[in-house]
Amino acid sequence: MTKAQQKSTIPNPKRVVFCDFDGTITVEETFVGMLKHFAPELSSQLMPEMYARRLSLRSGVRQLLESIPSECYGEIVEFSRGKLMRSGLVELLDFLDAKGVDFVIVSGGLRVMVETVMGDLVDRASAIYAVELDATGPRLQVNAEFEGDTELVSKVRVMGLYEAESQVAIGDSLTDFNMALQASSVFARDRLAEYLDSQQKPYIKWDNFFDVRENLSQKWN
Numbered sequence: 525m526t527k528a529q530q531k532s533t534i535p536n537p538k539r540v541v542f543c544d545f546d547g548t549i550t551v552e553e554t555f556v557g558m559l560k561h562f563a564p565e566l567s568s569q570l571m572p573e574m575y576a577r578r579l580s581l582r583s584g585v586r587q588l589l590e591s592i593p594s595e596c597y598g599e600i601v602e603f604s605r606g607k608l609m610r611s612g613l614v615e616l617l618d619f620l621d622a623k624g625v626d627f628v629i630v631s632g633g634l635r636v637m638v639e640t641v642m643g644d645l646v647d648r649a650s651a652i653y654a655v656e657l658d659a660t661g662p663r664l665q666v667n668a669e670f671e672g673d674t675e676l677v678s679k680v681r682v683m684g685l686y687e688a689e690s691q692v693a694i695g696d697s698l699t700d701f702n703m704a705l706q707a708s709s710v711f712a713r714d715r716l717a718e719y720l721d722s723q724q725k726p727y728i729k730w731d732n733f734f735d736v737r738e739n740l741s742q743k744w745n
């Protein structure tokens with residue numbers, strides 16, 4: 525293509541979809557469930573504090589993960605297997621592919637859980653950002669490349685890696701709150717919808733990925 529031809533091309537507005545994993549791609553909160561299963565006592569102490577936003581996710585989630593013995597790593601993988609995904613994901617991915625839009629998974633949970641639940645579908649995401657575990661010591665060690673001030677995975681930092689005119693966020697809970705405040709359009713359900721109501725930030729209520737596809741296809745046509 526010559527320079528002149530490039531100039532005459534009307535640029536597609538760059539759009540990126542940022543999608544949470546636990547409770548968003550999965551029907552259940554698999555990560556919270558895992559933490560409760562492998563660190564029950566500490567979970568019952570720390571989780572209410574995190575939900576009340578008195579304890580940061582960065583500190584609380586790290587404490588919980590690092591209390592789990594490394595020998596549980598295999599059981600964590602097993603725990604994740606067969607967890608259900610919300611309907612319409614494949615159809616949304618097909619739609620985004622056709623539109624040339626990146627689908628980025630940003631999870632405050634574990635990469636190994638994302639990969640285990642999604643199986644081959646994981647390759648359809650442009651990228652996955654999540655917490656990595658090191659299981660070589662006596663207890664799990666957390667590796668979080670995009671740690672923020674209050675979050676173990678700062679979804680806003682991840683968003684900053686992508687230049688986009690339109691940033692779409694899809695989520696369900698507290699770990700999506702800052703990402704949602706930053707995004708140009710937000711699909712929210714459950715706790716995230718409540719947090720956004722309290723901030724009077726507009727959002728689109730969604731239940732499954734068919735809803736998201738339907739809404740985006742109307743918006744982008």
Ligand SMILES: [Mg+2]
Nearest residue numbers: 544546547697
């Ligand atoms: Mg979630």
